[in-house]
Amino acid sequence: MLGEDFSEVALHFDKIQSEEFFREVGALRKLLLLLLALVAVLVFPKYFVVMVTDTAGLGDKSFNDSVWAGIQKAVKDFGIEARVIQSMEMADYVPNLEEAVKSGADLVVAVGFLIRDSVEQVAKKYPNAKFVMIDAVVDQPNVMSMVFREQEIGFVTGVLAALVSKTQKIGWVGGMFIPPVERFEVGYRAGAEFVNVNFGRHVKVLISYVGSFENVPKAKSLALQQFAQGADIVFAGGGKNTLGIFEAAKEYSMRYEKKDGIRRFAIGVDQDQDWLQPGYILTSAMKRVDVAVYSAIKDLVEGKWKGGIHSLGLAGNYLSLSPMKYTRQFVPKETLEIVNKVASMIKDGKLYVPVPLPKTRDELKKFNAPKVEF
Amino acid sequence: MKREFAYSAISVALGLLLGAAFLMLTGKDPLSTYRWMFYGAWGKPSFIAETMTRTTPLIFTGLALMMGFRAGVFNIGAEGQLLMGGITAAVIGIYVHLPFPIHPLLALVTAALVGGALGYIPGVLKVKRGLNEVVVTILMNYVAIYFTNYLVRGPLKSGYLPRTAPIAESAQIPIIFPGTRLHAGFVLAIFLAVILKTVIDKSTWGYELKATGYNPFASLFGGIKTSKMVVLAMTFSGALAAAAGAVEILGLHHRFYGQFSPGYGFDGIMVALIGRNDPIGVIFAAMLLATLRTGAGLVQLRAGVSKEIIWVIQALIILFVSISQIYDMWFRKRGEQF
Structure with missing residues (x-):
């Protein structure tokens, strides 16, 4: 970028000031130009950010789109320049990342968990380039890995679901057993446990996993099964699966709500998905990758950028519940107050939320929900 | 041959022209787009090496499909054979310990054997039981895709990503151009194409x-045992497709990823058709496809053209190349010598 700016400035200068005087003192002219370019760069630094997507690309209505939206916001706010390279196949990852570096990008943003290995490889090769890796960890000094403490928002969601549930049964239909998804799940279960201890309820959590992120029909049938077993709220744990789970909530409500008066809900994830089935999605546990990438660019612009692992949570609003635009009437005011209090306690570090340990799934057993005065 | 080459050149030109019109419609500068595309693929030694790297699997699968077409059978199962070849090579690369030149060779040969077996089955089913090889190979694709997916998400999984552990260093196909990703698999592909050309043109x-x-x-x-020829063609086709996967894993990715192939097996159909079922033609067809794909990254970055538009242009070029048979009819009808 610096190189390009320089040549542009030099070009203009050449056109305007190509007088005899400068031609005679060539050396001085060069020096002058260099100084001018330096000043131009220092006074008007224009950062260049390149995003490299995974093969899902833009239009995935998920992380890629959300990250790009965050970058667009930074473009507006900081006047940076941004470009996106969408990878067409896996073999594209390394060359695309290298292209981004070579184009003079001040920051290369990589999205998607399969791109992780390529980011590691390219970051090692270009130690002076800066990378942001969203939702995965690359342990290199020049990579800012942004990962989320999903268990925190899972916990808050669990508290809300356990309080709202009329059948005292809530469900979870996860995508695959990968750490971010399991963190959601464990937080969710712990949240329900917290409600049982503090509010004398007996909420049970049903757990199912689809085994893939794209199997919409299977996700739907698993959700229907959980509703049939008496759950009235099902958390949709990720991927395209969510669409099937939302449909299940609507379908089941249509069939049984008139008989037993209980509305069945799904809970969305990652983005504000409430609008997808208005009224049947209680809330969405949002993972704000857009806020994360925006803050990374903000750090860059303010000169505070640092590599390393950044663990993002409720604090800073990197995780939050959706505003519940369509379902406010189903949630009592007191319930919302409790949920907000729990969230602020986690933010302040007054409430510990368990994390699944690698290879074991029983960290939850160690979780003793604390007594809290409400 | 000369005429065929001219047709292909005209097709590429027509595809680019229509693509340019399309680019203008979307408000992009076609000249700079094409310049960046060409530059991104052939502008620098490192770009050329990258293009060659992309050409490699396409040559293999192109040859695989060509083998089938030559014997009048259609091996749509190349994608599945490629995945099975890839996972076989990865398993041997990870769990077998051997010194360098033998290790990758063993992995390659085993992968080719597995692929050969996968091609043999539909071949035999066709000649003995009259089962359509297209249906059988399509169905076998699903088996291979889901089986390899299961393996990388289950028993062979390493870390939390759907991928295997890395293969041993002794199993890697060496890089032939330091500082790039171009590996000896490319040389092997060219070598195989030349051998096949000689065998098909010169041998009984x-x-x-x-x-x-x-x-x-x-x-x-x-007096030709056609059923034997069909089975042989399917077997070799399967072996070549599996070699494509093995070479990608041993030379480029160094571990098996669940989604490493964007459909090279299906691209092979295109490559074989554009290359007019000639081994040397396959090399050039593979290079054409690789050029379009390698250049795409720089086009997005520098010309600001989106991925979807690049796909449209690629499709147009390929469309024109693959329908170029009609030129023949056209020129003949007008009684012109070309």
């Missing part, structure tokens, strides 16, 4: 293969 076996493809009944009448 090649003659029998071609005869079977042109007219199986006449060939049978002429």
